[in-house]
Amino acid sequence: MLAADAVGKKLTRRRRLGGVRWAVRGVLVLVIVGAFLVGFDGMFYYPSRTVHYRPADFGLRHEDVTFVASDGVRLHGWFLPATRLVPVSRRGASDDPTVVGGRGRSADPTDKADGATDNAAATAAAPAPQARGTVIHFHGNAANITNHIVLSQWLVWEGFNVFLFDYRGYGRSEGRPTREGTIRDGHAALDYVLSRPDVDRARVFAFGQSLGGAVATVVAAERPEIRAVVLDSTYSSHRRIAALHLQKLVLLRWPAEWIARAGVSGGYEPLDYIGRIAPRPLLVIASARDEICFAQLGRELFEAASEPKEFVLLEDGAHLESVADNVGNTQRRIVRFFEQAAASRD
Incomplete structure (x- = not known):
């Protein structure tokens, strides 16, 4: 028995x-x-029309902007002019133009650092006498600019103009997102920025995050008007990142790569364009804790680029958190990178 x-x-x-x-x-x-x-191409895009934050939530002025891509799609963006902080006396605003801030507001407008004073009570926002440059923010694959503003608003307090725009199908932009469409949108955003009389064309920079890093890489490679490029939490190839995520499901590398090749279209791959950014400077930032755009993908992109280039691997910070939370003083590193790029053009 x-x-x-x-x-x-x-x-x-x-x-x-x-x-x-x-x-x-x-x-x-x-x-x-x-x-x-x-196919898997559509899985790269998660647009939303939900409103999360507005520039006023961060004490920032802005211009609502509508512009048109080369295929006629109407797009929406925010132009945030460079801002300084000036002291406010008990009797009213001071005439002293001295900059007293610049380290930025909290990424969450409801947060306040321990021991910090309320900027709104101690200081007031005023136009910067001259912007350090203009940064085009190519945002990630989810939500829209009302969410991603938390990731770039700090640059405004550092004295940079910032232009955030939504790809087609995101936020108030018309159309449906596609890979080719996002590239067109990136070109249109640059065209708009260059058309502004208050923008110094010699100081136009790209800041691409996640999916936006892939878009920014292609646009910057094709447009020498972009003087320097920062890529944060991004990837080297659409098929490559798809294969790494599929490998979690199928466990083996070769079937994951085969499925990715079958389901993800080719074209506009960052690896094919990154080498054309030189001789303009490139900064690639990755986090060892990023479980969406793995650090090895940022390293692959960096290794394929030509000099001058820098690679920063952070040990802390999940996807898109390292810059927003200023891990490893990343914000200061980015500001210094843009300053050096601007100085090399003077």
């Missing part, structure tokens, strides 16, 4: 394992079929 029970348990365990294996195979079949039928 004991031997019979043991045999029965083994058979039951084998049936269960066999059922699990067939379930996994079934999932793989569905993934592969889905890749061939609809």
Whole structure:
């Protein structure tokens, strides 16, 4: 009886394992079929029209901007003019133009650092006499500029104009997002910035994050008007990042890469463009804790680039958190990078 029970348990365990294996195979079949039928390209875009923050929430002035891409799609953005902080006396605003701030507001307008005074009570925002430059913020793949403003508003307090724009299908921009469409939108954003009389064309910089890093890489490679490029938490190839995430599901590398090649279209890959940014300076930032755009992808992009270039690997900070939270004094590093790029053009 004991031997019979043991045999029965083994058979039951084998049936269960066999059922699990067939379930996994079934999932793989569905993934592969889905890749061939609809592809994975659409999974790179998660647009939203929900409003999260407005520039006024950070004490910032802005201009609502509507501009048009080369294929006629109407796009929306915010132009945030460079801002300084001036002291405010008890009797009213001071005439002293001395800059007393510049380290930026909190990424969350409701937060306040321990022991810090309320900037709104101690100081007032005023136009900077001359912007250090103009930064075009190419944001990531989710939400819209009302969410991503928290990731670049600090540059305004550092004395830079910032232009945030939404790709087609995001926020108040028309259309539907596609890879080619986002590239067109990036070119249109640059054209708009260059058309402004208050922008120094010799000091126009790109700041690309996540998906926006891929878009910024292509646009900067094609447009020498962009004088320096910062890429944060981005990736080297659409197929490469898809394969790494698929590998979590299928466990093996080769089927993940095969599925990615089948389901993700080619074209406008950052690796194919990054070498054309030189001789303009490039700064690539990655975090060892990034579980979305893995640090190795940023390293691959950096290694494919030509000099002058810098790579910063941060040990702390999840996806898109390192710059927003100023991990490793990253904000100061970016400001210094843009300043050096501007000085090299003077």
